[in-house]
Amino acid sequence: MSKKILVAYTSKYGSTRKYAEWIASALNADLFAAQTVEPKVLSQYDIIIYGGGLYAGGIAGVKLVTQNPCKNLIMFTVGLANPHSTDYSAIINKNFTPELLERTKFFHLRGGIDYKKLSPVHKVMMAMMKGMIQRKPESEREVDDKEFLNTYNSKVNFEDKRTIDSIISYVEGL
């Protein structure tokens, strides 16, 4: 019997939505923006895959799946930072209890940014971030800090469809 899979997402500028669409299509899953999902429908699914954009250390819309029971939860985050050199433990521990953490599988994907399209609040947040990095002595700046400064006020896109493969294989193996 095939498993019923839901892919739900919260995406402000479209990167997480794109990954969610790719994943749902590869797995033949139902696909919904999280704000349209009634919490009670979650119990109808065998597997729930939730994707949220990263915003200042938070995972957009994640409460849908942290505050409602999900049988089998798989999370993917989408951020600007390079997943190979990023430690996500603070973000994860802030949003997930140790008990929920034990039952959740995480994946981290890379999105992009187009400063021209940012909301006024997000523009201010990014300007503050730039200021914080610039106040660090150069010798203390991380690779991601340097990349942030190099790409500040421009447009970058690291979306890569192949990076969903590990999620697809994991779900197919359940």
Ligand SMILES: Cc1cc2nc3c(=O)[nH]c(=O)nc-3n(C[C@H](O)[C@H](O)[C@H](O)COP(=O)(O)O)c2cc1C
């Ligand atoms: C105000 C702001 C804060 C952000 N904070 C983070 C962050 O903490 N970590 C990260 O990796 N990316 C961060 N980003 C980048 C976004 O996660 C990235 O643009 C992602 O592709 C957004 O996904 P979305 O288009 O689905 O909303 C931030 C972007 C903005 C505008």
